[in-house]
Amino acid sequence: MACSLAVSAGGAWWFLQRLSQARHLLDTPTSKIRSAAQGYVEFYGVLQQNVEAQLLGPLTNTPCLxxxxxxxxxxxxxxxxxxxxxxxGSSEALLQLDDSTGSCLIDPRGAQVRPLTREVWRGGLRHPLGAAKTGWRALFSNAERYRYTEERLHVGQPLYAIGDFCSRGGGRQGLDLAAASGAVIRQWKGDFAGLLQRFDSDGNGQLDEREWQRVQLAATLEAEDRHRQQSTQLVQHYLGKPREAQPFILSCAGEDELVRQFYWQAAGGVLLCVSGALAAAWLLGINSF
Structure with missing residues (x-):
């Protein structure tokens, strides 16, 4: 009875989760990187080489992103x-997505990544000695003890991305002076000896009210200067995991294919829910006799 109820509840949860993900994808319009609003967005683009990330597949040593x-x-x-x-494991290096209007850096941590390239093979050693076996060599590896799976994203592959979008630099961010000054002061407190050396004018090892006012004024000026420097930098766009319970998906398949998969998985959840409920009802009927 407990197993039947657990299956029914799990199927219902699976149905609601997959249906919610499908609705999020359908309800979010496709945006262009250059003109996208800050917040939850979806993009279509092509993966490009990020000069800061030169990766090799850990099992095959294949260059990838x-x-x-x-x-x-x-x-x-x-x-x-x-x-x-x-x-x-999986890599955490930033990805670079380009569309016809600009580029966006993507932090893949926490994302559901559905890559185009997936290799599965077997071997007799815990760590493979090279790339996946193909052709006649693969026929003789099925009885071997270890199975290896490596998935990769490569330069030039299409990518559908949906997540939380933000832009930095170029004067796009407003200045919250109180918060920025507080951040500067917290940073200075990390080196309290240096803070005393700069602002403890009477050398008593403490900051009195007048000296603390000087600290606050200097932190305000520092925060304004940092904001000016950031405003002169080129605009950089970022996509990452949303703070709310919204899907964060990176997929070489498009939205239509993903939505179809989610609907089929939701249908599977319904079947599990109904099967569990029917099994529980049948068990109740047996026990009533």
Whole structure:
């Protein structure tokens, strides 16, 4: 009974989650990077090489922009056989997405990444010695103990991205002087000895009210100067994980294909929910007799 109710509840949760994700994708209009509003947006573009990130796939040593890998071991105990994950991970370097109007840096941390390139192969060592086996070599690797999976994003691949968008530099950000001054003071307090050396005019090892006023004035001037310097920099656009419970997706497949997948997965959730409910009702009927 408990398992049946858990299956029903899990199916209902899966249905609502996948349906909500599909609605977010459909309700968010596609924007151009240059003219996009700050906040939750979606882009279509092409991945370009980011000069700050030169990555190699950890299992194949293939040059790429992003990678995710998994190493599994085949285990058997009696009649129970399964693949057990030994290692897994993904890269966190920024991606650069370009469309016809500009470029945007993407922080992939926390994203559902659906890459175009995915390689799966097997071997006899925990760490593979090279790229995935192909052709006749792959036929003789199926009985080997370890299974490797490596997924990658490459230069020139199309990318659909939906997440939280913000722009920095170019005078686009307003100045909250109180908050900016507070941030400067907190930074200075990290080196309290240096703060005393600059503002403790009587040398007693403390900051009195007059000296503290000097600290606040200097922090205000420093915050204004930093804002001016930031305003002279070129505008840089960023996309990252939303703070609210909204989908953050990076996919080589387009919106239509993603929405279809979410609808099918939502339908699967409905089937689980109904199956669990019917099983619970059947068990209740048996117990009533």
């Amino acid at each position: 992003w990678w995710r890998y998994k190493i599994e071991e085949y285990t058997s105990s009696g009649k129970k056989r399964s693949w057990r994950t030994l290692e897994s």
